[in-house]
């Protein structure tokens with residue numbers, strides 16, 4: 001096992017296809033440390049670049065509307081609500097609402113552009 005710069009070993013991966021660690025500023029971090037760094041960055045900047053993990057059998061109106069995950073696949077937050085809007089350039093834009101660290105966040109997702117979601121915090125903690 002490789003020892004990473006965060007002090008842990010590379011995270012075993014169910015697919016066995018990727019490296020088992022992330023690299024940031026030339027230092028290596030295991031996936032749980034990547035998730036912690038992502039969460040700290042979210043709290044510090046009030047913004048994040050996440051992915052939408054939809055339930056496999058997802059249909060509109062289902063109560064299980066998936067979760068937001070970071071790039072190694074760690075769950076950051078459950079999606080609490082979805083709003084769909086027409087967008088004159090991208091066709092459809094989907095807004096994903098979620099709660100993180102006591103704040104309400106809004107993610108913007110374009111179905112034609114992969115699974116990624118640009119997220120921003122809406123309200124500061126009171």
Ligand SMILES: [Zn+2]
Nearest residue numbers: 006008030033
């Ligand atoms: Zn680590």
